[in-house]
Amino acid sequence: MPRSTVPMDAWEATLTGRARDVVRIGLALPLSGPLALTAPSALTLAAEEVDEAGGVRGRGVELVTVDAGRRPAEVAAEVAALRSTGAVDVVVGFSTSDVSRAVATTLAGGTRYVYTPPHEGGRATRGALRIGSSPLGQHAAALAWLVRHRRARRWLLLGTDYVWPQAVHRSARTVLRDLGADVVGELLVPFGPTDLGPALDLVRRTRADAVLLSLVGRDLVAFNRAFTRAGLDRRVVRLSGALEENGLYAVGGDDTGELYACMPSFAAAASDGTTTDDGQLALQERLASSAGPTAPVVCAYARGVHDGVRVAAGLLAGDVGRVPRAGARLARADGLVLRQVG
DSSP states (O other): OOOOOOOEEEEHHHHHHHOEEEEEEEEEOOOOSTTTTGHHHHHHHHHHHHHHOOOOOOBBBEEEEEEEEOOOHHHHHHHHHHHHHTSSEEEEEEEEEEEHHHHHHTTTSSSSSOOOOOOSSSSOTTTTOOOOOHHHHHHHHHHHHHHHSSSEEEEEEESSSHHHHHHHHHHHHHHHHTTTOHHHEEEOOOSSOOOHHHHHHHHHHOOEEEEEEEHHHHHHHHHHHHHHHHHOOOOOEEESSSSOHHHHHHHTTTTSSEEEEEOOOOOOOOTTSSSOOOOHHHHHHHHHHOOOTTTOOOOOHHHHHHHHHHHHHHHHHTTTSSOOOOOOOOEEEEEEEEEEEE
């Protein structure tokens, strides 16, 4: 029978021995920082799914958490300590891409690393397996739909100043040029911007009719709140590659029909009322049945961690099988719900 999957922290794992019939999966999740609002659902879901899986070829599974919301060097140092002491057998990561690069470099050629959210593209580090979407794969179809169906011709690119938004912007420029649309401005801001006024002013000054948002987590929430207060939400289309259920709840929803998401998975409903991701809805029901009415929402990031843990278990068992990959999706925020469009 598998052991308890209540996660232990990295220090406990480093200092505590383990039984020979146990494997350990490290979970590098953002317990602090911009993406921290999404971590509870990812952590809980991973523990539940490993427990239900019954271990790895009869061996029990223990989960070890690392706070991936800190600076890249700090996260990489903690992962390196886990690796050097043999405290984990494989690492599943959900974080910003600058952190994932540092972790992948630390683990290269040794402990396997499964990175689950959308990534920056390009060649992966040796030993790293990325199961999320590339910038082009995630955004191209959504941009094309908005140009054709919402007449979004003048685009402002706004993101955080690190590797993933930079890669998204490069891909978006190519896609929009081929569609005959214009990029009228671009702004990259540090994590936790203290003044969103310049970004809002740039939207007005460029007369943009669409904004591609590559902000994440709490920064994305803060911008969307400010955008609504400024009255820009009624006339300017927004597309985000990082908007999921937690972020939509934190924003308070959107009833303008002009806020869109192109995350690879979400518990959305199509315009005819049919569900678009029965698997994720089923996971939410299972989590609610075990954790009760206060269970966190299973967001797109959590679904990625769920898939990543299954892949990690397959790696340890020597039977990876087909790596799950979600197709491109586009959803419109309708109040507090994401509904599939296109």
